[in-house]
Amino acid sequence: MIQPMQKLLGTWNIGFENVELYATTGPSGSWGTTVLGPKDGGRNRIYVDITTEWQFTLDTLLHEVLEFQLIKLGHSYTPGLNLSTSSADKLFVFTHIQFTEVCSRSAWFLNEAVPSLQECHHAHHHPPVHKPRRKRK
Numbered sequence: 001m002i003q004p005m006q007k008l009l010g011t012w013n014i015g016f017e018n019v020e021l022y023a024t025t026g027p028s029g030s031w032g033t034t035v036l037g038p039k040d041g042g043r044n045r046i047y048v049d050i051t052t053e054w055q056f057t058l059d060t061l062l063h064e065v066l067e068f069q070l071i072k073l074g075h076s077y078t079p080g081l082n083l084s085t086s087s088a089d090k091l092f093v094f095t096h097i098q099f100t101e102v103c104s105r106s107a108w109f110l111n112e113a114v115p116s117l118q119e120c121h122h123a124h125h126h127p128p129v130h131k132p133r134r135k136r137k
């Protein structure tokens with residue numbers, strides 16, 4: 001049985017803060033997760049499941065990075081009278097120019113993160129084949 005994996009790929013800038021990116025293969029119940037203010041006191045971090053096809057992994061990374069920046073810039077709201085604490089019920093409100101800022105801040109991170117994530121994704125889906133050693137005569 002393959003053990004779940006959680007690997008730190010790097011720490012790069014989103015906006016004005018360093019954020020850690022982890023590749024995961026564990027059954028977390030979510031393709032992606034953003035952790036703001038981790039309990040261990042470390043940096044904010046993003047987890048992306050790499051067990052899916054590449055386009056879904058990339059989709060998840062893009063979702064988490066944009067969402068991170070939307071929250072940080074104050075564009076995330078909880079609708080009134082909504083008792084849910086689920087992030088699925090959050091409302092994002094931003095202008096076109098604010099969307100431009102979100103994209104430009106996110107691009108710095110994505111520029112560094114995408115090649116690392118893709119390399120890790122490729123290694124997970126195409127592990128090196130070990131040929132059996134030849135017997136010495």
Ligand SMILES: [Zn+2]
Binds near residue numbers: 063067087
């Ligand atoms: Zn989300």
